Amino acid sequence: GEDVEQSLFLSVREGDSSVINCTYTDSSSTYLYWYKQEPGAGLQLLTYIFSNMDMKQDQRLTVLLNKKDKHLSLRIADTQTGDSAIYFCAESRGGSYIPTFGRGTSLIVHP
């Protein structure tokens, strides 16, 4: 299977919270990342978490890490239409800092 897995699509109503989930296989993952990609654009680093942390909050974004289950989630509070994009989960191991990406979750925000 893939090293990093994500569901492909998520549809939410504007103003609701979005939760994007990700699982990874390697227990030696050191850093876990969330990137955002808007149509026709490169990747924007949203946030990242070190593997010895359980949670990280940054304004509307909350990252939760369950290291035992190798599960990472990104919660976006008060989702807006501008949040519509593809969200990539990624992990890096050891000191390489080279992220391995999932296939991305396409978030669609409708009025």
Place this chain on the structure above:
Amino acid sequence: DAGVTQSPTHLIKTRGQQVTLRCSPKSGHDTVSWYQQALGQGPQFIFQYYEEEERQRGNFPDRFSGHQFPNYSSELNVNALLLGDSALYLCASNRQLQETQYFGPGTRLLVL
């Protein structure tokens, strides 16, 4: 503060041709990595350059080569293009041994 820049934005080539893509890293960054993103997929790591040398390489054939210049900018060269090389090519930069990479907007390559 300029971010990562890439040129050209779009490129069309035919099978068998060669292509060169260019990247300038974010100010203060000395390490450049290249990724290939096929349609509907996540980026796949090609290689990383630091101090003008290839430091790490992903699972890509020798047709993919690169270079880093003394000003830290970088080129990605692909020889003998195949239809399957059609993708968005992303450049990312960081400071050596720092955990976060910053990505450029990419070059979209179409091979006919």
